[in-house]
Amino acid sequence: MSDVxxxxxxxxAWVVGVLGGAIAGVLAAVEADRGFEEERSGRREVVAVLxxxxxxxxxxxxxxxxxxxxxRWTASDGRAHTxxxxxxxxxxxxAQVRVWxxxxxxxxxxxxxxxxxxxRSSFVGVGVAAVAAGVVxxxxxxxxxxxxxxxxxxxxxxxxxxDIRRGGRTA
Numbered sequence: 001m002s003d004v005x006x007x008x009x010x011x012x013a014w015v016v017g018v019l020g021g022a023i024a025g026v027l028a029a030v031e032a033d034r035g036f037e038e039e040r041s042g043r044r045e046v047v048a049v050l051x052x053x054x055x056x057x058x059x060x061x062x063x064x065x066x067x068x069x070x071x072r073w074t075a076s077d078g079r080a081h082t083x084x085x086x087x088x089x090x091x092x093x094x095a096q097v098r099v100w101x102x103x104x105x106x107x108x109x110x111x112x113x114x115x116x117x118x119x120r121s122s123f124v125g126v127g128v129a130a131v132a133a134g135v136v137x138x139x140x141x142x143x144x145x146x147x148x149x150x151x152x153x154x155x156x157x158x159x160x161x162x163d164i165r166r167g168g169r170t171a
Contacts, residue, residue, distance in 0.1 A: 002147050013140035017133040025129025032124040036117035043111045048073035048099045054091040064089050071097060075105025083107040
């Protein structure tokens with residue numbers, strides 16, 4: 001009887017693991033892509049003016065290509081903002097640089113390009129599918145181990161009952 005239960009358990013685990021994992025992966029990838037799209041749509045690129053020489057913010061002995069410097073930009077509501085961002089180390093005060101802002105006009109990082117977002121969404125989907133399938137496999141493996149332990153106990157009891165050398169009976 002436990003062999004039949006184990007067979008059905010394995011069949012169910014395969015179906016749920018493959019189909020459930022694939023469905024969970026696709027749903028996660030779609031949701032991640034939606035999140036990246038919202039991130040991209042909520043940010044806009046604006047032109048800012050560098051208020052200081054970028055090289056002045058870098059220690060004299062450092063040889064770097066990027067530096068943090070103060071910039072000023074005007075938000076979509078017309079208010080002027082000031083903040084620090086990373087620019088090319090050779091940039092001079094008064095230079096125009098492109099920065100990304102959110103809806104409130106605050107500096108934010110550049111959103112991922114559409115191709116990067118698609119790649120990240122794919123990785124999220126594959127990861128979720130693998131985790132979902134792994135959980136199903138782990139549960140099925142645990143159930144099989146419990147069935148096996150039960151079978152071994154039953155087998156040991158049968159051997160004790162029929163072991164003639166130790167005074168058991170065959171009937």
